[in-house]
Amino acid sequence: MSTSTDDTPSDNLPSTDGPLLGAADIRSIAEALGVRPTKQRGQNFVIDGNTVRRIVRAADVTAADVVVEVGPGLGSLTLGLLEVADRVTAIEIDPLLAQHLPTTVAARMPARADRFALVLGDAMEVTELPGPPPTALVANLPYNVAVPVLLHMLEHFPTIERTLVMVQSEVADRLAAGPGNKVYGVPSVKANWYAEVKRAGAIGRNVFWPAPNVDSGLVSLVRRDPPETTATRQEVFAVVDAAFAQRRKTLRAALAGWAGSPAAAEEALTTAGIDYRLRGETLTVEQFARIAEAKPTAGTAAQPAAE
Template sequence: MNTLPADDGLLGPADVRALAGRLGVRPTKQLGQNFVHDAGTVRRIAAKAGVQPGDVVLEVGPGLGSLTLALLAAGARVVVVEIDERLAAELPATVAARRPDLAADPDGRLAAHLQVVRSDALDVHDLPALAGGAGAAAGAPTKLVANLPYNVAVPVILTLLARMPQLEQVLVMVQTEVAERLAAVPGSKVYGVPSVKAAWYAEASMAGAVGRQVFWPVPNVDSALVRLVRRDPPSTTASREDVFAVVDAAFGQRRKTLRAALAGWAGSPARAEEVLRAAGVDPTLRGERLDVTAFARIAEARAAGA
């Protein structure tokens, strides 16, 4: 009987380069591709995500499979979304070769453990239906664990939280600046639109730094882990879309007071002030001082005709 390799079958630097070379894959800045080649890092990510045997985990942008293998080693059933056709096609073969202990069906597939969805994550609407295999057999993913391309990290996180209410936890590796913005609190210098919109869905916190040398090629920016734990949105009669419209307007001119920044959204500076006062918000404040609940009150006040 096949047994699990002593190294969990994880990829090292030589493995990553060999795989990329065989596939003719050259990491591109356009796709934000920086492949992780350090086994310790992917083990750490799986551990910090609290992945347990039987968990169904969503991974976006698995690349050559470094993190995928770590999630499988932790006992997860993994549904991956990969936009690159070559990488999506190769991943099952990589997993089968590195993890011969995983039971395959008669056709050699690993559907009970791994399901690959060839798609842009921003285009995914019904993941369980697309996934089949691991996703359909075990239920929809409850955790998102990924090394996200820097240029699409925020849209991917917010889109998946919106479309997949069953996602309870997120742990992603992103550019440090992105992680700090997602986890920022009102009043901090980096607090902005991503901070507020993420707070609508979840409580975000920094979960550790990641060195540049664990990537190939080595990026020009620092990376970090950010954790988001699902919670209920603010109690409000306003829709998410209406609340986010206020947020966008407030930070569209973040140096201006809310009275001025929301003038276009409300119809005039005077009308903006009326709405703000009805919501219990000082019109002379800037958007960076408000939490998501305050933005919800503003949207609600306007909808109520204040």
């Protein structure tokens, strides 16, 4: 995916052409529907066509792609994706928005309307999509559910090769952080299980309506094979969760509950070739996988020892 770091949003609002929605279009549709964006669902609609096309370019969407979009809202990004992709399937939780979106697509892009599908539901509960399997995920994710939605989609739709999500800037930093970074944590490690992750730019506040109180960031994820390990993903993620639940403690202490005791945790770490005095924030996903492989089995764990 592209790695543009241009963080200067367009200031010419509305800045749209063709079928894309501008600021006046968004407000007109919202008024007609009686839509009042809610913080609960993280509804901040993109009102700048230039920003939409920038996101589509950064996502490297091609005419061969089947794109899944989470949280299409009033359709700003949906239309931009339909301009380029072979097909777009949108998952929308809001019944009112979901009901109207096909109308917007048909009115603004009638020649492509048959290449659009809509799923009404919570993305966290969607495990099947209509039509061909998705090859790309592109979404403006609500800030409050961005990480769990992203991980759910990557888990349940392994055909997704490329992902570009727009999230709160702090969340983007966490997702793209590497070991040793102060914001490296559970989202960073779990995202790395599925993909190569990096920042792909910044988005200012004035391209949204209503304008959020925080800046946004683009995150690129390119699918890769998970680490080679005999442990399952669930087993590896259990180690990650335990290590970061007490991130200021050494791994020996943080993994005591997971292993059965501090001594058992030390034994597992030694078997995995990892210094038990380290903290979880210094480890790669591959190292977490080695620890998961070395977990003592029931009845063989070392006896508890005082810290």
